[in-house]
Amino acid sequence: MLNSILSLTPDQARALDQYAADCTTGLSPLLARHYQWTRDTFEDADRASSLLQAQWMMQRAQERRATRVLDVGCYTGLSALAWYEATKQTGAEASTLYAAWKAFVSYGCEDRIRVVEARAEEALETLAGPFDLVFVDLEFSAYRPIVGQILDRGLLADNGIILVDNVFARGFVIGEARGNIDPAKLDHWKQSGQVVLDFNAFVAADPRVTVTIWPFFDGIAEIKLRGSERSSK
């Protein structure tokens, strides 16, 4: 349809999202359970990813046969579980910074999820690469230093990818977006839009990498080392 993104009212966006979930029969039961728990338990659950996004992340790791995953930034740990589920066959270790450790233990997932409780910048200094997949989803102001640090320290495998979440900042990268934004948080999102705009420009200008901005969910930047396609496939 030439454009990548449908125009929808808030009601339509919600209805279509629900419709997609309702028609989906291949969801991971573990992710569905943890998503429901997040929704039911936390007032600010809007911070979590959607279940279909978690399913998408699981699939990316599966198809790339990732064996080492680094998850930078954790709310209730839905992404860490996605990596866990994705890597059952490769026996991968997922390192997540910050965490919902009790939930992981109750699911029996603590065997391959390692939680590092520390500021991301400090934790990164203690980790050794390379990682096949790095997921970055923490405060916007940390995007640039964290991604810079990952590249500078060579933590990304030659054929690895960095996925950075929310690079549309709810649409605010293009100025004021309509979305389902709480009016009280409008200033926060306007500022966030500017911060993410700067981050996206920083990545696009970095000669070490190529980036694709996936125009779905809240925008996901996929960053690869330049030349990695040639050498790996």
Added chain:
Amino acid sequence: MLNSILSLTPDQARALDQYAADCTTGLSPLLARHYQWTRDTFEDADRASSLLQAQWMMQRAQERRATRVLDVGCYTGLSALAWYEATKQTGAEASTLYAAWKAFVSYGCEDRIRVVEARAEEALETLAGPFDLVFVDLEFSAYRPIVGQILDRGLLADNGIILVDNVFARGFVIGEARGNIDPAKLDHWKQSGQVVLDFNAFVAADPRVTVTIWPFFDGIAEIKLRGSERSSK
């Protein structure tokens, strides 16, 4: 953000789409060239996929290391080129039904794209499986018989996927959607919404498969044989 889909006005959707493309540095030059040619040459170019969707399809085939791809339905052949680009290393053969053969020849891509000019139902009868990836993107009324035929004839590899495009029918699966729809085509899209609704229900009820509806682009159904995850990874 709990929901998978942003709510955007038509202008915002267009701006965000353009922004994503502008920030993307890792696009396939061949896909970009063919996309531009499609835009410049055809008045009904709105039928084509977006460039970022083509890039997404290319990546899916790459990461799955597909070796045999079947592309059912062809407009200017952007999807066939995506499979071609994705499978350079595996040397895959992409079979596309209907086609833009001259363009393929001018790019030097005719070596591994086989064009079958026939009605899809008839062409499918002549093809032998299994295919690792099948892309279905033709008139909505053909979705159900074509996918049924692919499953009945065992054309899908055990670990293969069928991707069916436009399963949101521009949002009309949930009733009237706002989108960028030409008012003259409103009835067409309302009817299409109903046809696709029936198709999605048909797939969700088929015990042979699981389906995930990706809530991006115009909705993409990903269909897998049940149990294929266990056996293959």
